[in-house]
Amino acid sequence: MPEGKFCNKTPITTEEQLKATLGDKGGKQYYEEMNHLDVDSEKLWGAIQKTMKSRTKTWLEICAHCGLCAESCFLYQVNGRVPEQVPSYKIQSTLGQMVKKKGKVDNEFMQMCMETAWSKCTCCNRCGMYCPHGIDMGVMFSYLRGLLYSQGFVPWELKIGAGMHRVYRAQMDVTMEDWVETCEWMAEETEEEWPGLEIPVDKEDADIMYTCNAREPKHYPEDIAEAAILFHVAGENWTVPSEGWEQTSLSMFAGDWECCKDNVVNVYSAIERLRPKRAIGTECGHAHRATVIEGPYWAGREDGQPPAPYIHYVEWLAEALRTGKLKIDPAKRIKEPVTLQDSCNYVRNQGLKDVTREIISYIVEPGYFVEMAPNKEHNYCCGGGGGFNGIGLYREQRNVALRKKKQQILDTGCKLVIAPCHNCWDAIRDLEEEYEIGIRWSFLKPLVIGMLDVPEHLLPKDE
């Protein structure tokens, strides 16, 4: 069974492999090799028999082929409502066939599955809300991705992404040293303006252990500084772990379940080592899904909960505003039409719809907040979820996918979009780049910092 140098069934586990695969620009050789990759039918069927339980089996069997799920999928809507984008069709023609054929499928079929799994579904779980049988394609496509990954049929960027998580336990090559250095550097820089500000690393028994998305230390370290400012102003006793600070999981989007487990266990051990009262994650939907919603199951925690209460940033922020730990200067509230992106991963997938609106009530002048339609758990994916944003091969399809969010935003008439999720933030940035509709977008942290009513004693003393 010919396996390529880059495209093969073995996960990337060493730095050399990782660098070599990265060196194959755009995955040119990788995708070429994929054309010759064999399918190990026996292993595939074995995996299906072992892991396909009641839920998926029943879903495949009882799908009434009624097509009611069609309209629920934003990808169906933006792709001219072609029948090939009907959720039920997408899964029946891929996973459904794979099961029917007992894993005896060929390379061409697997490549078709790969394209469907990563460019025709963002695992946003919206269709599951509209199918009378409760059939959730997002769940099934995640499952299919796992099968495809184990056979080497995975987009180049996600093979690398999972490799990054395996090698660095971060979605980017941020090592433990890089991370700690970034924290020290950010603390130093920020301290000038915020006397007494600290970013304590590995402090035991703190109230809060803060974790983030590796893009922050890598590309926007100011996000860490902003988190520090808000914790500082709120008077929180907090810390970051030196190891186990990264809560994202590209491996989840790649379908590399073994790697998912390894990463989340690493974060949980930080909790066990530092014994914080609770953990708080950054403004990132998929990171939250990975560490809080799905993570406990990967780690085999029977109660489905992380070792300490683990909340999303919006939950902490709402609480800090509610209890008066953070105070907003009413004069500085947002006084322009503003809308909110409900991230699939913590709104539809964890019910944090009201808490985000509570924050809005503190930071936006009454009358200026405009809801998207539909909103809350019925909101559409930003267009770049499930890894879609990062896959070069499907850039065009992703750009088409952005049109739904573009239209939703245009319909609100707002020029400012609050996007408390890294991935949504990226997608909205890309949609502005691609379609130039003249909008701005922001995380919550910088907005809130800009309108804080800071107690006198925290301000720098005039000399």
Add this chain to the structure above:
Amino acid sequence: MYDFLTGPMLWATFLVSFGGLIVRAIMYVKGLSWQLDRVAYRPHMSYGMRGAVRSILAFIIPFKARLWRTRPGFTIIFFAFHIGLLVTPIFLEAHNVMLQKAFGVSLPTLPTGVADGLAWVCLVGGLFMVLRRIAFPEVRIITTAYDYLLLVITVLPFITGLIARYEMGDYNFWLTAHILTGEIWLLSLPFTKLSHAILFFMSRMQLGMDYGIKRGGMKGSDMAW
């Protein structure tokens, strides 16, 4: 023939059909896996059951779930079809006469006019289901011959029943055909996609538990199905 079909054959059919459905429900629960499904069913049973009930209710009450509200036309026909399918055979006078003979008990029965109407609703509903499969590309692409076959199995007892009821042609022939097709329908329940009669509840319950436990329920946030 008639005696056999309404005697031993009928009892065997009931046994296989309802027994089979129960077996499928049990197998479903047994085949759940908290870790693979990523739902902590047992430790959070009360949240789970709450979500399960909400999830089922939203979809068995017309116009409760958002799905039903977005498609009023379909919703009316869909519910009419299913209500006719369930209510007619259970409360039909002729069926209850048989029950009375066999067990000495019977259920309240429908006035003949209502029963006729419901039967017609099923037929028209079935016809509509076929037509939309042909007419709409998003339904056509996922429709298979099997889907049509199941529709035929489902409406045949109604067609034969109505013909017998209006005494068109040979009454005894159509009555036998009615009993036979009815039994075929019952026997198909556990072995085909018609098993959704029970598996619908299982699947809805499972997703309801998922949302009730992991995806918001424990945050005190109910899913607005």
